[in-house]
Amino acid sequence: MLASSVSLQTKLPAVGKTIFSKMSEMALEYGAINLSQGFPDAQLDPLLQEEVTKAMLANKNQYAPAAGTLELRTAISKYAKRQFEQSYDPQSEVLITSGATQALQSAITALVKEGDEVIIFTPAYDSYVPAVELAGATPVYCRLKYPDYSIDWKEFKRLVNRKTKLVILNSPHNPSGRLLSSADIDQLIRLTDGTDILILSDEVYHNILFDGKDHHSMASYPKLAERSIVVGSLGKMLNVTGWKIGFCLAPKLILSEILKVHQYTVFSVNTPMQLGVASFLEKYPNKINELLSPLQAKRDLFVKEISKGKFKALPCDGSYFCLLNYSEISDEDDVKFSEWLAKEVRVSAIPLSVFYHNPEQNKVLRFCFAKEDDVLIEAAKRLNAL
Ligand SMILES: Cc1ncc(COP(=O)(O)O)c(C=O)c1O
Numbered sequence: 001m002l003a004s005s006v007s008l009q010t011k012l013p014a015v016g017k018t019i020f021s022k023m024s025e026m027a028l029e030y031g032a033i034n035l036s037q038g039f040p041d042a043q044l045d046p047l048l049q050e051e052v053t054k055a056m057l058a059n060k061n062q063y064a065p066a067a068g069t070l071e072l073r074t075a076i077s078k079y080a081k082r083q084f085e086q087s088y089d090p091q092s093e094v095l096i097t098s099g100a101t102q103a104l105q106s107a108i109t110a111l112v113k114e115g116d117e118v119i120i121f122t123p124a125y126d127s128y129v130p131a132v133e134l135a136g137a138t139p140v141y142c143r144l145k146y147p148d149y150s151i152d153w154k155e156f157k158r159l160v161n162r163k164t165k166l167v168i169l170n171s172p173h174n175p176s177g178r179l180l181s182s183a184d185i186d187q188l189i190r191l192t193d194g195t196d197i198l199i200l201s202d203e204v205y206h207n208i209l210f211d212g213k214d215h216h217s218m219a220s221y222p223k224l225a226e227r228s229i230v231v232g233s234l235g236k237m238l239n240v241t242g243w244k245i246g247f248c249l250a251p252k253l254i255l256s257e258i259l260k261v262h263q264y265t266v267f268s269v270n271t272p273m274q275l276g277v278a279s280f281l282e283k284y285p286n287k288i289n290e291l292l293s294p295l296q297a298k299r300d301l302f303v304k305e306i307s308k309g310k311f312k313a314l315p316c317d318g319s320y321f322c323l324l325n326y327s328e329i330s331d332e333d334d335v336k337f338s339e340w341l342a343k344e345v346r347v348s349a350i351p352l353s354v355f356y357h358n359p360e361q362n363k364v365l366r367f368c369f370a371k372e373d374d375v376l377i378e379a380a381k382r383l384n385a386l
Pocket residue numbers: 038098099100101102125170174202204232233234235236241244245246
């Protein structure tokens with residue numbers, strides 16, 4: 001270990017080791033089933049592997065254009081037209097990013113500054129707040145109502161003021177797995193119409209939906225699309241989260257500002273992956289649904305198995321996640337309970353309080369069910385023994 005005597009002031013004093021790393025480490029240490037991190041067990045699709053390999057062997061291994069290869073931007077634009085019924089110009093309204101994470105970070109850096117306020121609904125995915133703080137803006141928290149995690153629009157309205165620059169939305173929602181409704185869309189249109197408020201819409205789970213439910217994309221509503229940055233993750237769409245490839249869609253006026261930050265952050269995303277994914281999407285447009293469709297059966301299996309015990313599953317409309325309430329089992333707070341669960345029951349999950357600014361103790365843990373069936377059955381068996 002290298003000792004350093006320099007004095008350094010952290011820019012993110014509240015950030016330490018994330019609970020995601022901690023729970024994964026505990027899962028390893030105690031041999032626990034890891035249902036804490038959000039990634040699928042699924043195998044790489046051989047046709048996708050073939051397309052990416054072809055691009056590498058064709059020597060397409062040098063820098064791509066900053067905004068992404070035109071092939072992938074065009075494929076994403078066509079996808080957006082099919083999926084969201086909105087036209088985005090591949091030349092100026094589509095940006096290929098290093099995962100959704102970098103799209104979110106670059107958008108926030110480009111669009112907000114000191115003195116601006118950003119409304120974030122809690123519980124929230126963990127990357128939003130540090131990005132807002134690094135940009136010098138102020139996060140303003142709007143609490144989703146427990147237990148259905150719906151938006152309290154009266155509270156939202158109370159929080160909006162002249163300084164409100166950006167609202168961050170996430171549907172299907174991580175951690176709750178709930179969706180925005182058409183009534184939510186009406187409220188959003190009503191409350192942002194005539195303002196300069198921008199919407200950053202994290203839609204990485206937009207095609208992981210259950211029970212025939214519909215996803216309402218910001219892209220699908222012209223009044224919202226004109227002020228929105230829609231973020232997607234090809235890692236999630238193609239079961240390759242480790243490839244870290246995503247995109248954002250926005251009107252040219254907004255996207256050109258994000259591109260300025262993007263080109264000095266990563267410059268561009270790796271070329272053979274972009275070309276391989278582009279030709280995969282062009283050749284097999286229905287493959288995404290095929291790759292993601294097993295998740296409905298996995299959610300059903302996990303919820304059915306869990307219903308035999310004392311954990312209570314909360315409704316889940318989409319995403320990789322299901323929330324379980326453990327109030328019939330323990331009075332312990334959720335962080336302590338999840339640590340005990342990893343060590344003694346050998347199942348790791350994420351305590352919900354970590355997704356809040358001012359933690360709420362509802363005795364709820366988040367479990368990722370995007371795993372092999374036998375893993376889910378064994379995890380439920382261990383949990384049901386309590
Ligand atoms: C809500 C949400 N947004 C963004 C991301 C990051 O996606 P990517 O892996 O494409 O960066 C995740 C990953 O878990 C997520 O759950």
